[in-house]
Amino acid sequence: MATVTVETEPGRLFATQVTGLVHTLTADEPAPDGNDLGFSPYELLLASLGSCTAMTLELYARRKAWPLERVRITLVFDRVHIGDAENCDDPSRRIDRISRDIELIGLLSDDQRAKLLEIAGKCPVHRTITNGLTIVDRLIDEER
Numbered sequence: 635m636a637t638v639t640v641e642t643e644p645g646r647l648f649a650t651q652v653t654g655l656v657h658t659l660t661a662d663e664p665a666p667d668g669n670d671l672g673f674s675p676y677e678l679l680l681a682s683l684g685s686c687t688a689m690t691l692e693l694y695a696r697r698k699a700w701p702l703e704r705v706r707i708t709l710v711f712d713r714v715h716i717g718d719a720e721n722c723d724d725p726s727r728r729i730d731r732i733s734r735d736i737e738l739i740g741l742l743s744d745d746q747r748a749k750l751l752e753i754a755g756k757c758p759v760h761r762t763i764t765n766g767l768t769i770v771d772r773l774i775d776e777e778r
Contacts, residue, residue, distance in 0.1 A: 637660070646671070652678075680709040683732065686759035693751045694747075702750070703740040710735065732763075 635655075640661070643649040648668035650661045657731040660672030668674075673681065695702035713728040736754055739748055754760070 638745040676711045680711055680732065683734070683757075683759050683763065684709045686753050687734065687736070687759040690757035691736075691750050691753060692761075695750065698746075700742060700746050701740045702738060702742060706739065708735045708737075 639653045640650050641653075643651060644662075646662075646669055648663040649671050652659050652661055657744070661675060661678055662668040662671040663674055664670045687707055691705050692702065709778040710733045712731055712733070714731050715728055736751065738750055742750070
C-alpha cells in the first residue's frame with residue numbers, strides 16, 4: 635500500500651505540498667495559471683509510470699543476468715482525436731494518450747529487447763492505469 639498526503643499552500647493558487655512516508659515535493663501548475671513551483675499533476679503521473687517501468691525493466695534484466703546498463707524513458711501525455719479530424723473541436727471525440735519511448739542501453743540481443751518491451755507493459759503502475767482503476771472519495775469533517 636502507498637500513501638501520500640496532498641495539501642494546498644495558503645496564498646498560492648494551485649501549489650500543493652505532497653508528503654509521503656519519508657519524502658516531500660511540491661506540485662503546481664505551470665505559469666501563467668500557477669506559479670510553476672514544481673511538477674504538474676500530469677508530469678507526476680508520467681513520472682510514476684516511467685519510474686515504475688524503468689524499475690521493472692532493470693529488475694527483470696538483473697534476474698535474467700542480461701547486460702542492461704541503463705533505461706531511459708520519455709513519456710508524453712496528450713489528447714488525440716478519434717478517427718479522422720471531423721468534429722475535432724468536440725472534446726468527446728478525443729482520447730487521452732500516453733506515449734512511452736523506451737531506450738535500453740546495453741549490449742542486448744534483439745530477442746532480449748523485444749522481451750523487455752513486452753515486460754514494460756506489465757509494470758504495476760501500467761497495469762493499474764490500464765485495468766480500470768476505482769477511486770473512492772470520502773469527505774472528512776473539519777476538526778472543530
